[in-house]
Amino acid sequence: MKEKYKLKDWQDLPIGGVVAEGGNSADYETGTWRTSRPIWMEENCINCLNCWVFCPEDAFILKDGTTKTGKPRKEIESINYYHCKGCGLCAKECPVNKKGKKIAIDYIKEEH
Amino acid sequence: MSKILAITGAGAMSECMRQINPDVVPAFPITPSTQVIEDFSQFVADGKVDTEMITVESEHSAMSACIGAAAAGGRVMTATSSAGMALMWEMLHIAASMRQPVVMTLINRALSAPINIHADHSDSMGARDAGWIQLYAENNQEAYDNLIMAPKIAENMDVRLPVMVCMDGFIISHCVQTMQLEDDDKVKAFIGEFESTYPVLDTENPATWGALDLQDYYMEHKRAQHMAMKNAKDVIEKVSADFADIFGRKYELFESYRLDDAERVIIAINSVCGEIKEVIDERRENGDKVGLLKIRSFRPFPYKEIAQALAGVKVVTVLDRSESMGAYGPLFVEIRTALFDAPEKPMVYNRIFGLGGRELFMSDIHDIFEENKTYLETGKVEKMFDYLKVRGG
Numbered sequence: 001m002k003e004k005y006k007l008k009d010w011q012d013l014p015i016g017g018v019v020a021e022g023g024n025s026a027d028y029e030t031g032t033w034r035t036s037r038p039i040w041m042e043e044n045c046i047n048c049l050n051c052w053v054f055c056p057e058d059a060f061i062l063k064d065g066t067t068k069t070g071k072p073r074k075e076i077e078s079i080n081y082y083h084c085k086g087c088g089l090c091a092k093e094c095p096v097n098k099k100g101k102k103i104a105i106d107y108i109k110e111e112h
Numbered sequence: 113m114s115k116i117l118a119i120t121g122a123g124a125m126s127e128c129m130r131q132i133n134p135d136v137v138p139a140f141p142i143t144p145s146t147q148v149i150e151d152f153s154q155f156v157a158d159g160k161v162d163t164e165m166i167t168v169e170s171e172h173s174a175m176s177a178c179i180g181a182a183a184a185g186g187r188v189m190t191a192t193s194s195a196g197m198a199l200m201w202e203m204l205h206i207a208a209s210m211r212q213p214v215v216m217t218l219i220n221r222a223l224s225a226p227i228n229i230h231a232d233h234s235d236s237m238g239a240r241d242a243g244w245i246q247l248y249a250e251n252n253q254e255a256y257d258n259l260i261m262a263p264k265i266a267e268n269m270d271v272r273l274p275v276m277v278c279m280d281g282f283i284i285s286h287c288v289q290t291m292q293l294e295d296d297d298k299v300k301a302f303i304g305e306f307e308s309t310y311p312v313l314d315t316e317n318p319a320t321w322g323a324l325d326l327q328d329y330y331m332e333h334k335r336a337q338h339m340a341m342k343n344a345k346d347v348i349e350k351v352s353a354d355f356a357d358i359f360g361r362k363y364e365l366f367e368s369y370r371l372d373d374a375e376r377v378i379i380a381i382n383s384v385c386g387e388i389k390e391v392i393d394e395r396r397e398n399g400d401k402v403g404l405l406k407i408r409s410f411r412p413f414p415y416k417e418i419a420q421a422l423a424g425v426k427v428v429t430v431l432d433r434s435e436s437m438g439a440y441g442p443l444f445v446e447i448r449t450a451l452f453d454a455p456e457k458p459m460v461y462n463r464i465f466g467l468g469g470r471e472l473f474m475s476d477i478h479d480i481f482e483e484n485k486t487y488l489e490t491g492k493v494e495k496m497f498d499y500l501k502v503r504g505g
Contacts (some may be wrong), residue, residue, distance in 0.1 A: 010335040012328070013332055015211045016309075017321075017323060021318070073479070
């Protein structure tokens with residue numbers, strides 16, 4: 001991804017700032033905008049997917065899993081830091097965090 | 113069939129638009145450009161064109177619709193004047209930066225206040241940094257010819273910039289002159305089919321126009337735009353040469369009128385050049401070595417070519433029909449820049465004239481040549497900047 005998004009010279013740009021293909025915002029790294037970073041704590045996560053619902057960048061990556069009773073469900077796999085802008089919505093909306101006894105999404109200062 | 117007819121400047125522009133038959137014409141009326149759209153809307157109503165005419169609620173909307181229609185993949189034209197173009201301001205820059213080849217007739221008129229509907233160049237000169245190609249015309253014929261050439265220049269793939277075809281309000285737009293109206297088919301053949309770039313109506317190949325640019329790309333896009341304007345210079349010359357081959361009338365980036373052995377030269381834009389030529393002819397009869405350099409392309413500005421054309425000239429009077437308050441006139445600034453590297457610099461000075469439509473008569477032009485004759489004799493420019501014909505001096 002990063003290699004594809006190497007900054008181009010002016011001669012190589014499509015005319016007039018046109019975005020000449022669909023869906024390529026996925027190529028654009030917005031992770032560099034972060035000043036704070038969410039940390040997903042797997043051991044405390046209840047996989048309610050609130051973070052995934054609220055994330056404006058679609059930065060929560062899901063995987064297939066099962067409930068304790070064996071029903072199929074989606075579970076959090078990781079956070080895509082290439083796109084995560086560190087807005088903190090996930091940590092704010094996490095019901096585990098809200099209960100206040102444990103932290104399922106920590107929110108810490110980004111170290112550059 | 114090509115024919116000679118008596119027609120107003122505005123009428124000539126609407127006839128030209130009929131011949132071009134653009135896909136979309138969004139417009140909002142403003143004096144003195146109204147007649148262009150009025151006549152053209154009659155052609156639309158009479159079914160003489162296939163154009164989709166959009167009557168919008170403001171000039172800002174008119175130019176917005178132009179940009180949208182051009183980005184959709186259509187050939188787009190409109191017309192405006194003065195305050196109308198001022199209201200388009202934001203969109204003028206966007207049309208140019210989004211590289212949409214919109215063609216607009218601009219009937220030059222003073223900006224308010226005090227409110228004034230007559231000719232000066234404060235509208236187009238104020239928009240000189242908007243990124244539009246600006247072509248100027250002395251009379252109906254030239255304005256008509258410029259409008260025929262405009263789509264070919266704008267749509268050239270090395271250019272893709274909007275073009276403003278300018279003429280003086282009322283003096284040209286509303287005065288009847290005889291001119292050659294070319295054959296419809298010949299004009300259509302000259303202009304050719306419109307070729308779109310990344311049209312948004314092409315749903316097979318989705319494209320996004322007008323997206324955000326941050327610090328990492330904005331300058332590269334501006335640099336590319338600068339190159340397009342640079343390319344426009346050659347393209348204007350090439351299209352003008354092709355035009356001359358087919359229609360017989362020759363145009364360059366500027367017109368050199370009796371410049372070859374001229375010692376004293378006036379540089380001016382638009383309709384006043386007609387009178388200046390008359391005066392030059394009279395004075396030449398008496399052996400006075402005077403000439404005129406008439407600007408046709410103000411953007412791009414042909415610095416080198418003008419410096420070459422002025423080689424050997426001793427005094428240059430630059431006439432500006434608009435003002436940049438607290439600075440010299442916009443044309444003067446360009447001319448001085450053009451001459452800075454010339455091996456032998458002539459004396460150059462600036463006169464503001466004709467604001468709000470004030471007439472400059474032939475006797476006034478004689479006075480200019482008398483004044484610069486004194487400057488030549490004394491070797492000194494008495495007044496670098498002054499107004500012509502203003503009460504109180």
